[in-house]
Amino acid sequence: MSALARSLRSPRVLIALVMILCILGCAIFAGQISPNDPGDQNLLSILIPPAWAKSGDPAFRLGTDSLGRDVLSRLIYGARTAMLVAFFASLGAMIIGTVLAHISGYFGGTVDWIIGRLVDVWMSFPPVILSLILMVGLGVGLDRVILAIILVDWTRFCRVLRSEVLIVTRHDYVAAARLLGFTHWQAIIREVLPATLPLLITLMSLEMAIAVIVEAILSFVGLGVGADQPAWGQMIADARQYVYQSPWNLLLPALAIFFTVTAFNLLGDGLRRTLDVRLSESGR
Amino acid sequence: MIGIIGKLIARRLLTAVPILIAVSALLFCVLRVLPVDPAAMSLPPTATLAEIEAKRHEMGLDKPLPEQYFIWLTDALHGDFGPSIQYRRDSGSLVAATLPATIQLATAAMVLAAILGVGGGLLMFRVRGTPMEPVIDFASILLLSIPEFLWGLILLFVFGVLLHVLPFTGQVAPGLPLPRITGFLLFDSLLVGRFDIFFSAAQHLILPAVALGLAFSPTIMRVLRSSLFDVYHEDYIQQARLRGLSEGHILVRHAFKNASLPTLTLAGVQFGILFSGTLLVEVIYSYPGMGNLMVDAVRNADLPLIQAIGLTYCIIVLIINTVVDGLYVVLNPKLRVG
Numbered sequence: 001m002s003a004l005a006r007s008l009r010s011p012r013v014l015i016a017l018v019m020i021l022c023i024l025g026c027a028i029f030a031g032q033i034s035p036n037d038p039g040d041q042n043l044l045s046i047l048i049p050p051a052w053a054k055s056g057d058p059a060f061r062l063g064t065d066s067l068g069r070d071v072l073s074r075l076i077y078g079a080r081t082a083m084l085v086a087f088f089a090s091l092g093a094m095i096i097g098t099v100l101a102h103i104s105g106y107f108g109g110t111v112d113w114i115i116g117r118l119v120d121v122w123m124s125f126p127p128v129i130l131s132l133i134l135m136v137g138l139g140v141g142l143d144r145v146i147l148a149i150i151l152v153d154w155t156r157f158c159r160v161l162r163s164e165v166l167i168v169t170r171h172d173y174v175a176a177a178r179l180l181g182f183t184h185w186q187a188i189i190r191e192v193l194p195a196t197l198p199l200l201i202t203l204m205s206l207e208m209a210i211a212v213i214v215e216a217i218l219s220f221v222g223l224g225v226g227a228d229q230p231a232w233g234q235m236i237a238d239a240r241q242y243v244y245q246s247p248w249n250l251l252l253p254a255l256a257i258f259f260t261v262t263a264f265n266l267l268g269d270g271l272r273r274t275l276d277v278r279l280s281e282s283g284r
Numbered sequence: 285m286i287g288i289i290g291k292l293i294a295r296r297l298l299t300a301v302p303i304l305i306a307v308s309a310l311l312f313c314v315l316r317v318l319p320v321d322p323a324a325m326s327l328p329p330t331a332t333l334a335e336i337e338a339k340r341h342e343m344g345l346d347k348p349l350p351e352q353y354f355i356w357l358t359d360a361l362h363g364d365f366g367p368s369i370q371y372r373r374d375s376g377s378l379v380a381a382t383l384p385a386t387i388q389l390a391t392a393a394m395v396l397a398a399i400l401g402v403g404g405g406l407l408m409f410r411v412r413g414t415p416m417e418p419v420i421d422f423a424s425i426l427l428l429s430i431p432e433f434l435w436g437l438i439l440l441f442v443f444g445v446l447l448h449v450l451p452f453t454g455q456v457a458p459g460l461p462l463p464r465i466t467g468f469l470l471f472d473s474l475l476v477g478r479f480d481i482f483f484s485a486a487q488h489l490i491l492p493a494v495a496l497g498l499a500f501s502p503t504i505m506r507v508l509r510s511s512l513f514d515v516y517h518e519d520y521i522q523q524a525r526l527r528g529l530s531e532g533h534i535l536v537r538h539a540f541k542n543a544s545l546p547t548l549t550l551a552g553v554q555f556g557i558l559f560s561g562t563l564l565v566e567v568i569y570s571y572p573g574m575g576n577l578m579v580d581a582v583r584n585a586d587l588p589l590i591q592a593i594g595l596t597y598c599i600i601v602l603i604i605n606t607v608v609d610g611l612y613v614v615l616n617p618k619l620r621v622g
Contacts, residue, residue, distance in 0.1 A: 120299075121306045126560025129578070129597045133590060136582050137314045213431045217564060220433060221579055236437065240568075243445055250441060254434050262429040269425055 004201075004275075012270030019263035026076045027083040034073035035061065038230045042068030047246045065235065065249050066242055075256055077230040082260055085146055085215040085225075090207035092150035097157025098200060102188050104158070105165025115158065122155045131214055135223040142225045145218055149211050156210075157203055161196055168195040198275035202268055209264035216257050232257050289610050296606045307598045308360070308591075312353045315587050360595070366588035370581070375592035378577060383596065384467030385455060386566070386573035389492055390559045396497025397558065398551065401504025405547070406535065408509040424502050432499035433564040439491050440568060450491050453570045457484040492565045500558050507550045511543035518542075545616055552608025556601040 007013050026033065036059075046068040051061045062072040104115040122130070131152045138144040168174065169192060177191045178184075218224040219233030227234070232253040239249035271277070331339075340346050344355055359366065365375040408424065411417050430438075444452035451457065455469060460481050463472040470489070473481035515521065516539060524534045563575030570576070574593060581589040 117303075117306075121303055121310065124303050124307055124598045124601050125594070126557060126597050126601060128560040128563055129594055132563075132578065132582050133311065133314055133594055136585060136590060209429065217431075217433060220564070221567065222583060240437075243441060247441060247445065250437060254437055258430060258434060261431070262426060265425050265429045 007271055007274035010270045010274045012266050013274065016263050016267035016270060019259065020267065023079050023260055023263065024083060026079040028080075030076045030080045034070075034076040035059075036070035036073045038069060038073040038077040039228065040069060044068065047242060047249070049246060050248055062252060063246060063248055065238055065246075071235075071249060071252060074230040074235055075232070075252060078232040078235065078253065078256065079260075081142065081225055081229055081231045082212050082215060082257075084142065085149065086208040086211045086260075086264070089146045089149035089153070089211040089215075090204050092146065093153040093207055093211075094157050094200065094204050096150065096154040098161055098193075098196075100154070101158045101161035102165050102192060102196075105162040106169050106184070106188050106192060108166075112162075115162075119155045119158055122152075123159075125152075127152050127214070128217065131218065132221070132223065135218060140223055140226045142229060145215055145225055148218070149214050152214075153207060153210065156207060157200070160203060161199060164196045164199050165192055168192050171195075198271070199277045202271045202275060202277045205264055205268035205271055209261045209268065212257065212260050212264065289613055292609055292613060293606060296602075296609065300602045300606070303602065304595075304598065305357075308357060308595055309353060311591055311594050312356060313349075315590060316349060316352075356591075360592075365592035365595075368581070368586050368589040370584045370586045370589070375589045378589060379574060379592050379596050381467070382572060382574045382577045385469065385571065386559075386562050386575060388468050388470060389489065389496070389566070389571065389573060390555070390562050392489055392493035393496030393500070393562070393565075394551075394555050394558055396493055397500040397504060397554070400497060400501035401551075402508060402547075404501060404505035405508025405512070406540070408505055409512040409535070412513075424505055427498070427502040428506075430499060432496050432561045433568060435495035435498050436492065436565045436568040439495050443491060451484075451488050452491055455485060455488055455572050456481060457488075460484055488569075488571075492562075492569045492571055495568075496558060496561055496565050499561065500554050503554055504547060504551055508543060508547045511546045512539055515539045515543045545612065548611060548615065549608065552604060552611075555604050555608075559600055559604070560597060 042064065045057065045064055046066055048055070048057050048060050048064045050056055050063045051058050056063065060070050060072070062075065065071055065074070100115050104112045131148045134148040134151055135144065138148055174187055174191050177187045182190065215224060215231065216233035219231040220237045222237065224233055225231050235253040236250060239246070243250050344352055363376055367373060368375045368378055371378060404424070408420050411420050440452045443450045456462065462469065463476045463478065463481065465472045465475055469485045470482060473485060521534060521539060524538050562573060563578060565571070566573045566575035567579055574596065577589070578593045581593060
């Protein structure tokens with residue numbers, strides 16, 4: 001834990017945590033802080049520019065979209081969608097990837113070979129293509145997006161963690177634990193897993209950034225969380241046709257995605273440095 | 285050396301075949317779980333249940349899944365992926381018609397990403413230990429956080445909408461004919477001697493290629509920098525300094541040469557990902573490539589077409605990996621013996 005406490009002193013980690021807390025605040029208190037209902041259509045006031053512009057309306061601080069919906073409220077509710085996906089998708093991918101990586105790296109042999117080939121098959125699909133195909137099979141919806149990301153991205157954890165587990169397993173203290181009468185599972189959970197934890201936390205943070213991007217991509221293509229749930233990718237897709245009339249509608253959700261992804265990437269980078277993780281860039 | 289590369293390619297092919305079979309089976313299963321009935325979709329809505337049943341039988345949908353897969357695989361091996369439900373044309377020919385445009389875009393983007401990545405990586409390494417280092421480092425994280433579709437939108441907005449300097453829809457200006465010889469428009473327009481088409485196509489390629497290239501350059505930058513750090517611990521760098529070589533000379537002629545190998549491996553992996561990144565950029569710029577076709581197929585649940593495109597992407601990723609392995613042997617003298 002001392003390493004984690006030390007990482008809190010890193011400016012990168014601190015800045016990133018503040019940024020993430022901002023987004024998280026928006027996500028949790030979306031109902032309280034958003035000025036309007038994100039789904040309320042107001043067809044008499046469509047494509048209003050932000051309040052500071054000449055023809056802006058103070059009721060819609062960041063303007064309205066092509067259906068007269070409040071952009072600020074949709075941005076805030078979009079944060080909820082993005083954070084839900086980021087958290088649950090990376091948690092799921094982490095659990096599957098970590099379990100398989102530990103089994104693979106600790107036991108080796110046939111199990112390792114099978115899991116390795118499974119990863120090979122998965123990796124030969126470009127991630128965007130695989131998630132699109134999965135979304136065709138699964139259908140739209142928030143839970144489906146999360147499931148699709150889990151099913152695509154568990155390999156990121158599995159691949160990187162497996163080599164770490166291989167190294168840790170060879171240490172004497174793991175053998176000593178076995179000699180003390182630990183079962184294999186006890187040895188993995190009490191001795192190997194804690195040693196891979198720094199890498200795991202770092203990967204998790206980077207995976208959250210990826211999950212936010214993938215959710216935005218899927219929503220952008222129209223195969224995301226569904227039309228009734230505000231999502232940044234969907235806002236961009238809607239605004240694309242009206243880019244001449246109201247460029248803000250396009251730029252604001254793009255900025256929100258950029259802000260969130262930067263926060264998670266910054267956190268991952270900060271953790272990687274302070275926790276002294278051997279994570280090559282190709283592991284991303 | 286050619287023998288070694290040959291052996292390597294043969295070994296790669298041996299592993300590629302089972303992977304492709306597994307991938308295609310996976311694709312087939314995922315798409316068969318769908319609640320969509322391809323038979324009902326390929327008939328007019330007025331069709332009776334008996335007609336749909338007859339069509340199901342005709343399409344072989346009433347057979348068990350493994351048998352369906354086997355039939356599909358045999359046909360696919362003969363280059364027949366089945367007719368697309370939505371276009372009512374052979375899926376294979378649809379893929380073949382759009383693939384060159386995508387390859388053209390991906391190649392242009394990769395070249396850009398490599399130039400930006402190597403330049404940025406050398407710069408990042410050069411400023412190590414100076415007050416500029418954290419600034420550049422932070423900038424690279426910011427760059428890393430802009431995915432290709434955001435770059436696409438930003439560039440479209442700045443250069444297309446605000447400044448009106450570059451076109452941002454399609455592959456070539458409307459009204460110009462599309463010469464089709466190889467399918468690679470830049471190449472074909474030169475073959476028929478139409479320089480106006482060539483320039484128009486090149487202009488239309490700039491924004492999508494830059495968007496993709498920018499999105500993929502930061503990873504290359506960061507890998508190059510960290511490999512340069514590793515290389516600088518080696519004795520031959522110290523040795524080169526003792527011989528009085530300049531820092532610039534050491535960096536480019538000694539360190540970069542060795543650091544480029546791990547970077548190349550990564551760039552290969554990146555090229556595979558970049559190839560699928562074309563999908564979003566194509567959608568944003570209405571570029572008539574395979575990505576647009578894929579999104580179209582996905583939206584209309586056009587199963588044969590999705591299968592054909594999905595498999596094509598996998599094959600391309602496998603080919604890229606093989607080529608990178610081959611290049612690695614060519615560039616790394618240590619691997620040439622034996």
